[in-house]
Amino acid sequence: MEPEKKQVKNLGILTGGGDCPGLNAVIRAVVKTAGIYGYSVIGIRNGWKGIIEGDVEPLTEFSVTGILPKGGTILGTSRTNPFKTEEQTQQMLLNIRKYGIDAIVAIGGDDTLSVASRLNELHVPVVGIPKTIDNDLSGTDYTFGFDTAVTIVTDAIDRLHTTAESHHRIMILEVMGRHTGWIATMAGIAGGADQILIPEVPFDIDDVCDGLKKRRYRGKKFSIVVVAEGAKPTDMKGFVTSSTKVDEFGHEQLGGIGHLLGKAIEERIDVETRVTVLGHVQRGGSPTAHDRVLATRYGVNAVKQIHEGNYGMMVALQGNKIVAVPLCEALTQKNVDTDLYEMARIFY
């Protein structure tokens, strides 16, 4: 059911889930645009945790001065699920009323936006903004943060190339990508990887080794393998994890596929192999110009949606246009485009 359309005075804004470059650019854009419409902005600290705990702060033009190029989020973030207990849900709803929040801009990936979607069903006006370095949200061509991550990974591949070539080694680069291999695929193509392994396509270790051997026979004495953290061999059921802990949305902490693969390759091919795990470097630092512009466009458009009473939507990039799509549409996983992945094989 549509939330009731009442006059908006106060806009709440929060950033949830894993941070990514561009979050501050969105916050700045939301605060500045809200000012134009005459709305006050209430910053909710640390994702949904902040609204449960009543941890909020007013955001003014002054609060957002100079934050455009800064990585991370001035609001802080967490992976808190306010629907985990009824008590937390009630506390969240109570605080939304207590702080006079008329509508919320929720910046996040699938977890944060799934909460936003449920809140909207509870008649709290919400607009979502698609954030994740993984680029795995449907309804949008790109999430912000992705371009920066791909740029960082491409740079890492370039650097691994020179050392791999000098030592005639196989270099494995493990990158982020829990359920989808967008970062691995795009950076792998940009960096000229010799094998790209992604969660969407389980791999056979012997096939990977055959490919690497063929390259050697062709006189290429080194190889670069990019593997997404969520990729797995065909005979493995679960993910390779680095911890037994799960977050409030039930996600395991992934990591380790690179080392597993490195060991398996060395057992099958007599070539020195080294493994690099890029980890959170991919999420840190300043956003690229592309992400700054995209984040800014998303922020401006999200306030516009609220102004028009268009709730329960996520702003999205389709072609070169910013549009609004229903939040529930965005919550299905967007897998790597098969044609793109197949194209990468031409260069193995």
Ligand code: F6P
């Ligand atoms: O969802 C984005 C992401 O960067 C994933 O690629 C990765 O699996 C996860 O976050 C890591 O989360 P954390 O920061 O909790 O270790």
